[in-house]
Amino acid sequence: MSESVPVRCPACRRERLYAVPAWPCACGAAVTPLLDGAAPPAVVLHRAWAEEWITLHCPRCARPAQWPHPELGCPCGTVLRLPVSGTASVDTGGGDPGAAPAPDSPRARRPAHPLIIRTARDAVTATVLYLRALGFRDIRRADQRPTAGIGLAAPGLLAQVDPSVRPATLRDVECLWLTAMTESARCVYFSLAGYADDTRAAADRLGVPLFALDLTGIPRPVNPAADALDTDGA
Structure with a gap:
């Protein structure tokens, strides 16, 4: 299950809970990016396609993939891009985490x-x-x-x-x-x-x-x- 973390908006100083997303790997595991709690969120002023994505390796099968960069929209109208550590956790959905990846069907x-x-x-x-x-x-x-x-x-x-x-x-x-x-x-x-x-x-x-x-x-x-x-x- 994805965790929720508190995030403080630098514009209005309000704190909101952010549910960290879990992305589906081809092996069937749910890959969750680990946020960098030591770094502040960045305010999104201009969008660039390259900045919209992060590359993570699935901890279960080691496949690399690009996923949307975690973002949070504050009620004050500010969009925050949340810092990530570059690593991920995995939820195998109750299966054996050491099992081989299931073949695609x-x-x-x-x-x-x-x-x-x-x-x-x-x-x-x-x-x-x-x-x-x-x-x-x-x-x-x-x-x-x-x-x-x-x-x-x-x-x-x-x-x-x-x-x-x-x-x-x-x-x-x-x-x-x-x-x-x-x-x-x-x-x-x-x-x-x-x-x-x-x-x-x-x-x-x-x-x-x-x-x-x-x-x-x-x-x-x-x-x-x-x-x-x-x-x-x-």
Whole structure:
């Protein structure tokens, strides 16, 4: 179970409890970053993609992975980035901590600890966790800005995350497909508000996997291409 630690906001001086997140490793363990209690939290004034992530090794299987840097939003409006020690603890869920990592299976690819979606950043983080669970690595922000939402890229893959309240349009999906074609990559679309009927028909014709992001952070396949990706992984 993740611990809760007190954090004092340097702007308003109020103290709040922060629940340290646990991220799902491919071996099935829940990896929790250890905070650096000797260092003060930093106020986030400007965002940079490289600063949004930390690299941790799973204490159970030693796999390295990047995870979202722990952050806390204070009621005064200040966003705090919490210092980490660079190490992690692990919750094996009651299993034998010395046991060998369980092999991946098609239906065990979903993140074991999905992220509740409250913000656009949460939607991107939930998508990254899911893509990693499918087997994609080195996920980063895409070089080209998509027609809507946020673009992500991994070797051989382009993904588009649309956290808006409007359904994804035919143009959104077709532009993603065209961009992926020029880069000889696969593509996949994630939408928080779903898809228009003509969008789904076009995606089926083009073979573009469509996923609906629900607020629990679990991407749901909504067409046959997405079902295949969810089953087969990378």
